[in-house]
Amino acid sequence: MVAISPPARVLVTGANGYLATWVLKKYLEAGYSVRGTVRSLSKSAFLNDKFAHYGDRFELVVVEDITKDGAFDEAVKGVDAIAHTASPFHYKSTNPDDLIIPAVRGTTSILNSALKHGSTLKRVILTSSVAAVREETTVPRAFNESNWNNSAVEAVKTKGSEVGSVGIYLASKTLAEKAAWEFVATHKSEISWDLVVINPPLVFGASLLFSPSFSFIAEVSSPTYSLPSAQGNWVHVSVASEAHVLATHAVAAGGQRIIVKSGPFFFQDLPELGIPNVPRGEPGSTKGISFIINLETKKAEELLGLTTATPLKDAVAESVEDFKTRGYPGFTA
Ligand code: NDP
Numbered sequence: 221m222v223a224i225s226p227p228a229r230v231l232v233t234g235a236n237g238y239l240a241t242w243v244l245k246k247y248l249e250a251g252y253s254v255r256g257t258v259r260s261l262s263k264s265a266f267l268n269d270k271f272a273h274y275g276d277r278f279e280l281v282v283v284e285d286i287t288k289d290g291a292f293d294e295a296v297k298g299v300d301a302i303a304h305t306a307s308p309f310h311y312k313s314t315n316p317d318d319l320i321i322p323a324v325r326g327t328t329s330i331l332n333s334a335l336k337h338g339s340t341l342k343r344v345i346l347t348s349s350v351a352a353v354r355e356e357t358t359v360p361r362a363f364n365e366s367n368w369n370n371s372a373v374e375a376v377k378t379k380g381s382e383v384g385s386v387g388i389y390l391a392s393k394t395l396a397e398k399a400a401w402e403f404v405a406t407h408k409s410e411i412s413w414d415l416v417v418i419n420p421p422l423v424f425g426a427s428l429l430f431s432p433s434f435s436f437i438a439e440v441s442s443p444t445y446s447l448p449s450a451q452g453n454w455v456h457v458s459v460a461s462e463a464h465v466l467a468t469h470a471v472a473a474g475g476q477r478i479i480v481k482s483g484p485f486f487f488q489d490l491p492e493l494g495i496p497n498v499p500r501g502e503p504g505s506t507k508g509i510s511f512i513i514n515l516e517t518k519k520a521e522e523l524l525g526l527t528t529a530t531p532l533k534d535a536v537a538e539s540v541e542d543f544k545t546r547g548y549p550g551f552t553a
Pocket of ligand 1: 233234235236237238239240258259260284285286287305306307308309322347348349350393420421422423424436
């Protein structure tokens with residue numbers, strides 16, 4: 221594999237999404253040409269406005285149903301890399317099929333198109349998640365790229381919809397990523413491209429689009445939200461998107477899963493960070509308590525040279541300010 225450098229052409233799926241919009245911006249700023257796929261051109265008109273000044277280095281194409289065989293056959297033609305970000309991210313459904321089918325079939329569909337029509341393709345970068353890595357734990361545990369969230373998959377298998385919307389999302393990301401690695405292993409002798417997987421935790425920071433379909437910051441901004449006592453991990457949107465660009469260029473990233481993160485946090489600490497309408501929870505209850513989900517980021521540092529120093533309060537403030545400016549429901553300027 222040689223480094224995929226600008227002005228190489230990259231296909232970004234789900235181009236109108238919160239993270240993907242940043243991924244587009246980072247690729248374009250770095251000098252790459254970008255073809256974005258969206259389900260609806262009218263819904264994605266803001267992207268043309270935002271990136272028009274890049275001229276023919278930016279284009280949008282419609283892929284209406286990512287689960288259909290051959291859906292990406294045309295879109296993959298002539299690209300050097302693919303960043304596959306499109307996948308449902310919300311906690312609105314308790315029907316496993318609503319998330320698992322588009323997550324898994326969307327992934328295998330684009331890989332099949334890449335297999336058949338990716339004669340210029342050198343690398344696929346898949347946006348997975350820390351959801352596919354870490355499992356529930358009650359004792360402090362370190363997680364790295366060798367870990368898989370098999371218990372999320374098992375839980376959906378045994379409990380079905382009773383596992384709840386979060387559990388379904390966790391399983392959808394685990395199953396989609398596993399499907400990608402299996403695909404690459406099965407077709408090893410037929411493909412001249414490799415796979416890199418980016419595993420971010422919750423992404424915080426300002427959006428570049430009007431109304432993200434899901435934001436954790438918006439989710440917790442509700443008096444009825446039940447603030448968990450648990451801990452989460454987060455990454456700044458600028459860092460998570462930059463990781464996709466670095467993973468495109470870094471030869472040694474080929475064949476690797478890469479966790480990216482800015483840091484851990486306690487959900488109980490969120491009310492202090494200026495998000496409106498967050499229930500108070502139990503202030504101070506995390507004092508002296510250790511983080512139990514400890515994500516290792518050695519690969520991000522060594523393979524991508526990625527480090528990050530944004531404090532959580534700044535990233536949350538950016539998200540809140542952004543929602544206020546855009547008039548997001550529940551956020552007033
Ligand atoms: P968004 O909801 O903002 O974007 C999701 C994108 O995927 C949209 O373009 C959406 O299209 C598309 N999409 C969703 N469902 C379907 C479907 N059934 N068929 C076709 N396209 C679909 O989410 P994010 O930007 O937050 O997430 C992007 C990726 O990053 C996802 O893979 C997500 O799992 C991953 N991720 C996100 C994290 C976060 O905290 N935001 C954390 C870790 C990983 P449309 O607008 O038309 O629905």
